Every structure is written in structure tokens, then in C-alpha cells.
Amino acid sequence: MDKKIKTLLLVLLAVILVGGGIFVGIRIGSGSGSGEESQSADAGADLDENAVAWTGEQETDVEKNEDTIDIPGYGSLTLQAGETEQSVNFYNPEQNTCYFRMTLLLPDGTQLWQSGLIEPGQGLYEITLEQGLEAGEYEDAVLKYECFAMDDDRTPLNGSEIKLTLNVIE
Numbered sequence: 001m002d003k004k005i006k007t008l009l010l011v012l013l014a015v016i017l018v019g020g021g022i023f024v025g026i027r028i029g030s031g032s033g034s035g036e037e038s039q040s041a042d043a044g045a046d047l048d049e050n051a052v053a054w055t056g057e058q059e060t061d062v063e064k065n066e067d068t069i070d071i072p073g074y075g076s077l078t079l080q081a082g083e084t085e086q087s088v089n090f091y092n093p094e095q096n097t098c099y100f101r102m103t104l105l106l107p108d109g110t111q112l113w114q115s116g117l118i119e120p121g122q123g124l125y126e127i128t129l130e131q132g133l134e135a136g137e138y139e140d141a142v143l144k145y146e147c148f149a150m151d152d153d154r155t156p157l158n159g160s161e162i163k164l165t166l167n168v169i170e
Contacts, residue, residue, distance in 0.1 A: 046099075046116055046117045046154065047099075047116055047117050047118075047119065048115045048116030048117060048118050048122075048124070049116065050115075050116075050124055050126065050127075051115075051116075051118050051119065051122040051123060051124055052122065052123065052124075052125070053121065053122065053123075054091045054092075054094070054121055054122055054123035056089055056091060056123060056125075069096055069098055069147050069157065069158060070093040070095060070096055071145050071160045071162070072090075072091060072093065073162050074143060074162060074164045075164060075165065076164055076165040076166070076167055077104075077141075077143075077164055077165075077166055077167070078167045078168075078169060079129075079133060079166055079167070079168045079169070080168070080169065080170075081132070081133060081134060081135040081168050081169060081170050082132040082133070082134070083129075083132055084128050084129045084130070084131065084132050085126065085127075085128055085129075086126070086127050086128075086129055087125060087126060088124060088125065088126070088127050089123070089125065090102055090115070090118075090123055090124045090127070090143075091118070091122065091123030091124070092118040092119060092120050092121070092122055092123065093120065093121075094120050094121035095120070096120040096147075097120065097150065098120070098147045098148055098149055098150060098157055099117040099118060099119060099120075099147070099148045099149075099150060099154070100115070100117070100118040100145055100146070100147060101114065101115055101116065101117055101118070101145075101146040101147075101148065102114070102115045102118065102143060102144065102145055102146075103115075103142075103143075103144040103146070104127075104129075104141070104142075104143055104144075105141060105142040105143075105144060106138060106141055106166075107138060107139065107140040107141055107142075111130060112129045112130055112131065112133075113127050113128070113129050113130060115127075117148065117154075133166070133168045134168065135168050135169060135170050136168055137165060137166070137167055137168070138165065138166035138168065139165050140163050140165075141163070141164055141165065141166045142161050142162065142163055142164070143161070143162045143164055144159065144160075144161045144162075145159045145160045145161070145162070146159045147159050
């Protein structure tokens, strides 16, 4: 009886060791063992594929301050009536150390557009609205900024809501 128990325990121990080795091998092979590799892979999944290197006018004499987030402000935005494809000038200043997600909202809270995550130094020149707008002036529209840490958890940071006027022209 003792010999059967010892044999059973040895087989069970071997199964546990082999299973553990397979688990560790899979984790190392997928890059989960290295924080930097994992962050790069995870970051790509949420990044806005339309964001490009920003070449528009930016403040270049601003010192990098890791304790603050620079958020561009807009007094107004001109859009084309009846069109969903629109030209814009939205960006995440390169001195920031966080991702931006931007959302454009009508004064009544209707979402017109939302970006993916925008890296520092990246921007958007073209967006696609969820609906075309009639010509007119839409006061108190909102460009909402959500900011996220550049970590694996995308930890939410402070954000901002900028009120602006949408000038929708023919």
C-alpha cells in the first residue's frame, strides 16, 4: 500500500511540475514576463490608427513638466454642413506624458465623434463624425479630453471639457 501511495504522489508531483513549466513557458513566450514588451503590445491595441506625427503649430518653448498635462484649447471649430468627413487640428502636445482620448459633443450631449488613444506628439487632421450637421452655429459644444497614464492599466488621469462653438457652414 505504501508503494502505491508513493508512486501516485510521484506521478502527481511530475504532472504539477510539467504543467507549471508549460505555464511559465507560455508566459515568457508571449512577452508577459517583461513589462516594457507587454506595455508596447497592449498600447497598440487602443491607439488611434488615424493619428499621425503632429506637424501643426505647437508651443515649442514649453518646458516638459511631468506633474501637469497640457490640453489645447479651442474657441471655435468650423465644420462642413451635411458632411461626416471633417478637417480638424486636434493633437496631444509632445511634452505630455499621457495618452489623450478626445470626444466631440453637441451642446445637448450627443456624441459626434470619439478618438482612440493619441500618443504625445501625435494628432489628427481628419475625423469622421457619427452624423452630419445642419448649417448653423452650435454654441456650448464640448471637446472632452480624457487622459490616461502610459501604463498597462491605462490608469485614468485628470481630464478636461473645453466649451467651444461649432460653426457649421455650407
